[in-house]
Amino acid sequence: MDINELKKQSDLSYDRAIAKRNALEKANSRLVLAYNGNLFRADPQTICIVRTLKENNSKFFILDTNNNPVEINDANDFLNTLIERNQEALNAYHQMYETFTRKGE
Amino acid sequence: MMTQGVLLFCFDTEHTRYHKILERCVRLVKKNISKNITVVTNFETFSRMSPMGYIEYKFIEPELGNKLNGESWNNVDRHMSYELSPYDTTLVMDIDYFCFSDNLKNLFDTEYDFLVPDTAHDLTGRDSFDHRRWSMIPMVWATVLLFKKNEKVRKIFDTVKYIKENYSYFREMYRIYGRNLRNDYLFAMALQQVNGFMGYEKMPFALPTLPRDCEIIEMTDNGLAWRYKDQISFVKDQDVHVLNKEIANV
Numbered sequence: 001m002d003i004n005e006l007k008k009q010s011d012l013s014y015d016r017a018i019a020k021r022n023a024l025e026k027a028n029s030r031l032v033l034a035y036n037g038n039l040f041r042a043d044p045q046t047i048c049i050v051r052t053l054k055e056n057n058s059k060f061f062i063l064d065t066n067n068n069p070v071e072i073n074d075a076n077d078f079l080n081t082l083i084e085r086n087q088e089a090l091n092a093y094h095q096m097y098e099t100f101t102r103k104g105e
Numbered sequence: 106m107m108t109q110g111v112l113l114f115c116f117d118t119e120h121t122r123y124h125k126i127l128e129r130c131v132r133l134v135k136k137n138i139s140k141n142i143t144v145v146t147n148f149e150t151f152s153r154m155s156p157m158g159y160i161e162y163k164f165i166e167p168e169l170g171n172k173l174n175g176e177s178w179n180n181v182d183r184h185m186s187y188e189l190s191p192y193d194t195t196l197v198m199d200i201d202y203f204c205f206s207d208n209l210k211n212l213f214d215t216e217y218d219f220l221v222p223d224t225a226h227d228l229t230g231r232d233s234f235d236h237r238r239w240s241m242i243p244m245v246w247a248t249v250l251l252f253k254k255n256e257k258v259r260k261i262f263d264t265v266k267y268i269k270e271n272y273s274y275f276r277e278m279y280r281i282y283g284r285n286l287r288n289d290y291l292f293a294m295a296l297q298q299v300n301g302f303m304g305y306e307k308m309p310f311a312l313p314t315l316p317r318d319c320e321i322i323e324m325t326d327n328g329l330a331w332r333y334k335d336q337i338s339f340v341k342d343q344d345v346h347v348l349n350k351e352i353a354n355v
Contacts, residue, residue, distance in 0.1 A: 011336075018230040018338060022313070025226045026343040029208050029310040037216035039309055065309035066217070092342070 016100050023096040030089035035081060036072070038064035042085040050079050109213050110141035110192040113200050114182060116167045117150040123200065124154045125353040129324065130200040131157045136326060137207045140196070145182065145189050163189050183247060183288045184269055187254070187262040197250040202346045205328050208310070209344070212251045217306050218258050220251040221292060226311035228340065229333050233316055239282040240290070242297050246312050247288035248346050257299070264295040314346040321352045 031042045040046055046062075053060040054075035061069045072078050111134050115127040127144065134142055135158065143161040146154075151162060168181050186197045194213055198204075212220060223245045225234035252258045268275045272286050281290050296305045315321075319331040328341035 015336060015338070018228075018336075021230055022226075022228055022338075022340060022343070025311065025313060026206075026340070029313075029343070030206070032208065032211060032309050034211045034214035037214070039211070039215055039217075041309060066306040068306075096341075 019100040020097065023093050023100075026096075027089040027093040030092065031085060032065070033081065033085050035078060036070055038068060038070045039066070040064055040082070042082040042089070044086075047079070047082050047086060050075065050082060054079060107193040108141070108191070109194045110143060110190070110196070111138060112143050112145065112186055112190045112192070112195050112197045114145045114180070114197075115150055115200050116147055117153060121350045122153070122353045123350075124150050126350070127200045128155055128157060129352075130198070130203060131160065132326065133204050134198075137204045138196070138210050139207075140210075140213065141192065143189070143191060145185075161191065165189070180288065181269070181286055183250075184262060184265040184291065186250070187252070187259060190254070192254075194251070194253050197252070199248045199346065201348070201350070201352065202248050202312070202344065203324075203329070204344045205326075205340070206342050206344055209249065212308070215251075217251070218253050218255060219261055219296075220306055220308050221245045221247060221296070222249060222308040222310065222312050224311040225314040225346070228313055228315050228331075228338070228345065229319060231316070234314060240293070241280045242293055244289055245293045245296065245307075246346075247292045248312055249308070250292070251308075261292075261295055261299050264299050265291045268294050268298075312346050313340065313344055315348060317348040319347075319349055321347060321349060321355045324352070324355055 032039055033042055040062075049062065050072070053062070058075045059071065059073050060075065061071055064070050113127060113130065113134075115123050117123050131142060131144075134140070141161070143163060145163045145165060147164060147166055151164070165182065165185070183197065186195065190197075196209060196212065223243055225246055227233050252261075268291055269286065275294055276284075276290070279290075279294055283290070315331055319333045321329055321331050322337070323330045328339060328343065329345060329347075330337060330339035
């Protein structure tokens, strides 16, 4: 194997790994949103628990990012807000992912 | 009506034209945070600033700051934020924190008294900001603070002042590795004390940070690119805390 080719491939993989890591961190920061005066993360866990809780009641309690209990009075609005933010963050992550995947081709 | 705004500290030094960094920071705050801005500075620095639109200024004489590699910087006046801020809710930011996104704007829509981040994300992938190993309490990043004016928050700032006045004692007590007085340590200790050593509320994200050995090669209103060794990388629409002060010359 050509050692220069190997080094080139290794450098490229490293650059892509760093770019992916930073893009994921950016997406994680973007998942944070303010709702009813508290901070929530629009991640799969939050979306799933909200969807599950709203099956029984449109009002319920949920923990914010600092473990404070918050009453949610409009479950549909909250769920839509979470899903919208989740997809906005992941769409941006996907675009960035495509960019650095193409770079390796 | 409750007022909201961003408080920035800026003092030129012998080696660094911090007002150049401020001008970039203000442009991004206006674009992405869209809140009132107050700059705490001195007349010498103010006289060098280009017009930046409507901004409030507060003039103080900065206390002599720290030195790193023979270069000084004036960064120890953060404890005065409570008195200096004209706002009910204040976001205090280092001027080398560039908000390329509107993520911080979220924080104004919350009811927390005091928020501070406790982790930093090293954009070079080296995880070089793990401060837990440097003291016996978890550290915070006082690069960005959000506070509301009330009795509890006033006590936090009073405690920061007290710890600052007796810093060598508290540094020994909390076994802090670094010798320089840092706002990060001051606030970490004050928050521990005021909150009964039981933890406190935090910003739920890590501050994206570029270490000092990264050279900024380009910066626009959307992001920046840097060189680390032979590697060139960039971020777009993502906030960045830049530790290399040469950014004043980019």
